[in-house]
Each structure stands twice: as structure tokens, then as C-alpha cells.
Amino acid sequence: MIETPYLLFLGDAPDQLAAKVAQGIKDWRPQNALGQFRMEGCGADLGLKDMTLEEAKAAGVKTMVIGVANRGGHISDSWRDVMVRALELEMDIASGLHNLLRDEGPLVAAAQTYGATLHDVRVPSVGYPIANGRKRSGKRVLAVGTDCSVGKMYTALAMDAEMNKRGMKSTFRATGQTGILITGHGVPLDAVIADFMAGSVEYLTPDNDDDHWDHIEGQGSLFHASYSGVTMALIHGGQPDALILAHEPTRTHMRGLPDYSLPTLDQLRDTALPLARVVNPKCQVAGVSVNTQHFGEDQALSYLEELEKRMGIPAVDPFRQGAGRLVDALEAI
Amino acid sequence: MIETPYLLFLGDAPDQLAAKVAQGIKDWRPQNALGQFRMEGCGADLGLKDMTLEEAKAAGVKTMVIGVANRGGHISDSWRDVMVRALELEMDIASGLHNLLRDEGPLVAAAQTYGATLHDVRVPSVGYPIANGRKRSGKRVLAVGTDCSVGKMYTALAMDAEMNKRGMKSTFRATGQTGILITGHGVPLDAVIADFMAGSVEYLTPDNDDDHWDHIEGQGSLFHASYSGVTMALIHGGQPDALILAHEPTRTHMRGLPDYSLPTLDQLRDTALPLARVVNPKCQVAGVSVNTQHFGEDQALSYLEELEKRMGIPAVDPFRQGAGRLVDALEAI
Numbered sequence: 259m260i261e262t263p264y265l266l267f268l269g270d271a272p273d274q275l276a277a278k279v280a281q282g283i284k285d286w287r288p289q290n291a292l293g294q295f296r297m298e299g300c301g302a303d304l305g306l307k308d309m310t311l312e313e314a315k316a317a318g319v320k321t322m323v324i325g326v327a328n329r330g331g332h333i334s335d336s337w338r339d340v341m342v343r344a345l346e347l348e349m350d351i352a353s354g355l356h357n358l359l360r361d362e363g364p365l366v367a368a369a370q371t372y373g374a375t376l377h378d379v380r381v382p383s384v385g386y387p388i389a390n391g392r393k394r395s396g397k398r399v400l401a402v403g404t405d406c407s408v409g410k411m412y413t414a415l416a417m418d419a420e421m422n423k424r425g426m427k428s429t430f431r432a433t434g435q436t437g438i439l440i441t442g443h444g445v446p447l448d449a450v451i452a453d454f455m456a457g458s459v460e461y462l463t464p465d466n467d468d469d470h471w472d473h474i475e476g477q478g479s480l481f482h483a484s485y486s487g488v489t490m491a492l493i494h495g496g497q498p499d500a501l502i503l504a505h506e507p508t509r510t511h512m513r514g515l516p517d518y519s520l521p522t523l524d525q526l527r528d529t530a531l532p533l534a535r536v537v538n539p540k541c542q543v544a545g546v547s548v549n550t551q552h553f554g555e556d557q558a559l560s561y562l563e564e565l566e567k568r569m570g571i572p573a574v575d576p577f578r579q580g581a582g583r584l585v586d587a588l589e590a591i
Numbered sequence: 592m593i594e595t596p597y598l599l600f601l602g603d604a605p606d607q608l609a610a611k612v613a614q615g616i617k618d619w620r621p622q623n624a625l626g627q628f629r630m631e632g633c634g635a636d637l638g639l640k641d642m643t644l645e646e647a648k649a650a651g652v653k654t655m656v657i658g659v660a661n662r663g664g665h666i667s668d669s670w671r672d673v674m675v676r677a678l679e680l681e682m683d684i685a686s687g688l689h690n691l692l693r694d695e696g697p698l699v700a701a702a703q704t705y706g707a708t709l710h711d712v713r714v715p716s717v718g719y720p721i722a723n724g725r726k727r728s729g730k731r732v733l734a735v736g737t738d739c740s741v742g743k744m745y746t747a748l749a750m751d752a753e754m755n756k757r758g759m760k761s762t763f764r765a766t767g768q769t770g771i772l773i774t775g776h777g778v779p780l781d782a783v784i785a786d787f788m789a790g791s792v793e794y795l796t797p798d799n800d801d802d803h804w805d806h807i808e809g810q811g812s813l814f815h816a817s818y819s820g821v822t823m824a825l826i827h828g829g830q831p832d833a834l835i836l837a838h839e840p841t842r843t844h845m846r847g848l849p850d851y852s853l854p855t856l857d858q859l860r861d862t863a864l865p866l867a868r869v870v871n872p873k874c875q876v877a878g879v880s881v882n883t884q885h886f887g888e889d890q891a892l893s894y895l896e897e898l899e900k901r902m903g904i905p906a907v908d909p910f911r912q913g914a915g916r917l918v919d920a921l922e923a924i
Contacts, residue, residue: 487824
């Protein structure tokens with residue numbers, strides 16, 4: 259559990275795209291983002307108040323979140339100096355960088371001296387159980403994709419936000435580093451040991467009120483040769499009551515696998531649903547979430563309309579249209 | 592790679608069943624098993640020559656393999672004394688015990704002093720790649736089960752032995768601790784980090800001669816809520832040309848999951864084959880391997896006959912009947 263509120267560290271991010279973790283926090287949990295910290299040469303700007311570390315501390319910041327990828331895969335001296343100073347001010351630091359904070363001697367020393375915590379969210383910090391498959395109370399929805407990186411996390415966050423707006427009981431359950439930094443907790447599923455994957459998802463989505471929805475962040479794809487095992491564990495550990503099919507219609511091959519074409523949405527439905535019903539016989543496919551960012555508005559809308567007519571379930575782009583109709587479909591279950 | 596030949600350490604095994612790892616080595620790689628080492632009160636006997644450590648060394652043993660489960664989950668003083676002496680004689684030690692050799696100070700010290708190696712086969716010793724899904728040369732067969740522990744490893748070892756007998760090119764590829772100890776190498780798949788599971792299976796089964804068969808040891812089941820992700824990674828990393836369906840017909844529920852009934856063999860076929868064809872469109876289901884140990888001979892044979900007629904592919908119990916007909920079916924592919 260990462261303590262909020264946050265100061266978002268943008269460092270010397272070359273552009274806005276490099277700061278997408280910070281952008282995600284600001285978009286989805288604005289109440290957690292008190293300010294931003296930018297260094298010489300920073301090309302990103304979230305439109306938040308620029309703060310010094312001392313101002314952040316005075317404003318009540320508990321954790322500085324590294325909201326940017328580092329260049330060249332190492333933590334530079336200038337970043338490290340800032341981090342040490344934050345720890346001296348007794349702020350925690352949270353990071354999803356490949357190179358771990360805990361491997362940096364000066365950070366470990368400062369954290370110990372000042373009683374601050376280093377959160378490396380790529381690394382599991384819990385001994386997860388083996389999955390037991392027992393039916394849990396409460397409701398769960400999982401987005402499964404025709405490919406990786408087609409908008410599964412966005413879809414889950416948008417449905418969670420819509421449910422909160424409607425006063426429904428709802429929690430986004432992060433399974434990746436960006437999601438964990440956005441919400442402050444979750445399971446870094448891609449770093450969990452094979453035997454404990456499904457168990458970690460059960461741990462993440464425990465018994466809950468009958469009218470509570472967990473929005474489980476999806477990972478990988480059943481059709482992606484590299485990561486399908488992770489997706490399978492999400493389906494069986496997550497025990498979803500509803501699946502949302504996620505798709506990006508201009509993708510010409512599976513991400514990182516040039517020899518692999520994408521499955522159709524029908525193939526995805528017909529593969530994922532029977533597997534989900536192994537653990538939850540009542541599971542239904544509730545809708546389709548399409549990332550239409552590469553389409554113009556007219557093309558996007560006509561694509562969605564045709565898809566919806568053909569498949570007989572709501573087909574929406576939650577970025578263009580909001581997640582209202584997906585939530586309607588979940589409410590109808 | 593564990594160096595052969597072995598001395599099989601049976602310790603104070605209470606009975607034959609407790610020594611099943613050692614039994615597996617003796618059954619499948621008798622040429623590797625030079626002798627057995629038994630302590631006071633040992634209730635197991637493999638029928639091998641009883642050797643002192645000094646005799647084993649003189650006979651050319653390279654590695655002492657812990658062929659028995661330890662009681663109470665710790666390595667007793669009496670075991671440790673034997674292990675230290677083996678290391679002093681410059682023999683390596685290989686173990687699949689839960690508690691690791693490398694966590695035992697006296698063993699680590701002795702290994703360093705005498706230049707011997709401690710093999711903890713439960714723990715990956717390789718940095719596996721992310722799977723790339725590229726088509727590899729050579730042929731691969733994978734047994735997939737209706738449940739865990741239905742005879743997948745036995746089936747693979749039996750098919751490998753039959754191919755060797757016929758002079759075919761064939762390798763058993765271990766993915767679990769027992770298999771690794773039997774053959775001296777492999778991937779401890781259940782202990783691999785999620786993102787690298789499929790990649791570790793690709794690493795295990797690289798390009799090979801066009802007429803060479805890899806017999807990949809199966810794990811878990813697509814229908815087992817706890818381990819299905821591991822099975823999925825085996826299917827997509829293994830890129831099988833042929834699947835063998837494995838089944839134990841008297842099982843009343845999924846192993847360890849009292850609320851889950853087993854799928855039918857038809858469900859298993861219809862689930863596993865389309866998933867396998869994602870990475871290898873030519874994959875076929877070649878046969879069924881049934882563990883009929885709880886049936887009498889007549890019941891077993893009539894069960895297999897009916898099954899074969901119904902499914903239209905060879906159905907055999909390799910323990911009763913040998914794997915000849917399964918290998919025939921693979922040769923026909």
C-alpha cells in the first residue's frame with residue numbers, strides 16, 4: 259500500500275509521452291496528485307503545480323512517485339540526488355523502473371536513516387497463496403484482449419470511474435506497475451512465480467459485498483504466445499462474472515510477434531468464455547471495448563455500430579464515448 | 592546440467608513410496624543409477640547395490656541425488672553429515688527438496704572448500720528469455736491432462752523410451768523437479784517468473800533435426816484453476832505438433848479442488864487443440880493416455896477399447912501396454 263497524496267516526479271522527461279505513468283495518475287486519481295517535480299530540460303508538463311521537495315512536504319505529500327521512464331536503463335546521479343533529498347524529508351518513494359530502488363545503496367541508506375519506504379512496484383512484496391478456486395462473493399469483471407496493449411487497463415479504469423459516479427460499489431484492481439502506481443496497491447502479476455499467479459489474483463479480489471464490482475486489470479492475451487499463461491491465470495484466479503472483449507482494429511500483427519495475426523473478436527469470445535466458465539459457470543461476455551484512436555470520428559462510430567449489430571452486445575470506445583453503456587450491461591447481469 | 596552417474600540417497604525413507612524420485616531415476620535412466628545409499632531405519636530398497644560414499648566415489652559417481660522426500664520439511668543433522676562427507680569426496684549433490692541446499696551453511700561451506708556443486712532443481716538457474724513464438728524446426732509432443740497428476744510425465748518418458756528403442760531421434764524435456772533429476776536437466780517451470788514461462792519452454796525445446804521429437808513434460812491442466820496458466824505457457828511455448836490427452840478415469844474431482852469436477856476428454860480436446868493451433872496450425876491430437884491403475888485388467892481394456900472407438904484415436908495405458916501405439920500415431924504425423 260503506497261501512501262497518498264503524491265508528488266509526481268517527472269525528472270528530465272524528454273516529452274509528454276515519457277511521463278505517461280504520471281499522466282495516468284493525474285487522469286484517474288487527480289486527488290492524489292498534489293504537484294509535479296520537474297528538472298532542468300524536462301519536456302513534460304501535467305499542468306500541476308510545480309513544487310520543490312520542501313513545498314511538497316509542507317503540502318502534506320507522503321510519497322514521491324517516479325512518473326517517468328529513465329533513459330538508458332539506469333538511475334542518473336541527478337535523479338538520485340533528488341531521491342535522497344526526498345527521503346531525508348521523510349517522504350517515501352514509489353517506482354516501477356526496471357532497475358530497483360532497493361539496489362541503489364545511497365537510497366537504501368537514506369531510507370533506513372530517515373524511516374522512509376522504497377516501493378519497487380515491479381516486485382511482489384507478498385507471499386501469495388496457491389489458488390483454491392473457491393467461489394467468492396461480490397462481482398468481478400475482466401477485460402480480455404485480442405492482443406496486448408489494446409486498452410484493457412483504460413477500459414477497467416473507465417468502468418470503475420463510471421460506477422463511482424453512479425454511486426455503485428466498485429474497485430479497480432491493478433495487476434501491472436502503472437495501475438499499481440495509480441491506485442497505490444495491486445499485484446505485479448508479470449513478476450509473480452508461475453505456481454502462484456492465479457492465487458495472487460484471488461488474493462487481490464477477495465470476498466466482497468454482493469453488489470460490489472472488482473474491475474480487474476487485464477494482462478496479455480490468450481492469443482499472445484509470450485504472455486498467454488498470465489492471461490489464463492487472470493481468468494481462473496479472477497473468477498469473472500463478466501468479460502469485456504478489448505480490441506484495436508488497425509493492429510496488423512500481434513504486438514512483438516510479426517508472424518502472428520490477431521484473432522477475431524468472435525474467436526476471442528469463443529475461446530475466453532468457456533475457459534472463464536470453468537471457474538464461474540454464470541460468466542457472460544458483457545460488451546466490446548474498442549480502441550479507435552487511429553480512426554476518424556465517423557469511421558469509429560460506423561465501425562462500432564456494425565460490430566454491435568453483428569455481435570449483439572454493446573460495442574463502445576470508452577475514450578470517445580465513456581464507459582456508460584458497458585456499465586449498463588454489467589448492471590443488467 | 593547435473594553430472595552422471597548418480598548415487599541415489601534414500602536416507603531414512605519410511606517406505607518405498609517416499610523414494611519415488613529415486614525409483615523414477617532407476618526405472619527410466621538405470622544406466623545413471625550406480626548404487627543406493629541407505630541409512631539406519633530405511634524402509635525403501637531399489638534393488639541397487641548398497642554403497643558407502645567412498646565406494647560410490649571409487650565407482651565413478653559424480654553426483655549424489657536426494658531421491659527421497661524429507662520428513663518435517665527440514666534437513667536433519669544425520670542427512671547433513673552424509674551430504675557434507677559426499678562433498679568432501681568432491682561429489683556434487685542434487686535435490687528437489689523444498690528447503691534448499693544453498694540455504695544450509697555447512698553444505699555451502701563444504702561445496703566451496705571442495706569445489707563441488709549444489710543443484711537445487713526447484714529453482715531456475717537460468718535467465719530465461721521472453722517467448723518470441725517463432726516456428727522452430729523439429730517435432731514436439733506435449734501431454735495435456737484433464738487434471739494434474741494423471742500420468743503426463745510417465746507418458747512422455749514412455750514415448751521417449753519407445754522412440755529410442757526404435758532408433759528414432761528423441762529427447763525427454765523435463766519441466767518439473769522429478770523429471771529434471773531423472774534426466775539431469777530441464778526447466779523447473781512452476782518456479783519461473785510469469786513473464787518468462789513460455790520463453791523458458793522455448794529455451795528448453797530449441798531448433799532440432801526435422802525428424803527429432805521432443806517429449807515435453809506436461810504440467811497442471813487447462814481446467815485446473817490453480818495451475819492453468821502454467822499449462823497455457825507450455826502449450827504456447829512448446830509449439831507442439833502433437834498433443835496427447837491424459838486422463839485418470841476414477842478421479843471424482845480436480846486434485847485439491849473438491850468443488851470442481853473433471854472435464855471430459857472431448858472438452859479437453861476441443862479446448863487445447865485450438866489454443867495449440869495459435870502457435871502451430873498443424874497441431875493434431877494424436878492419442879489418449881489413460882492411467883487405469885485403479886481398474887482391473889478386463890475393465891481397463893474394455894474402457895480403452897470403447898474410448899478409442901468413440902474418439903477415433905488410439906487410447907492406451909502406457910504402463911500396461913507400452914507406448915508403442917502412441918509412437919505409431921506420432922510417426923504417422
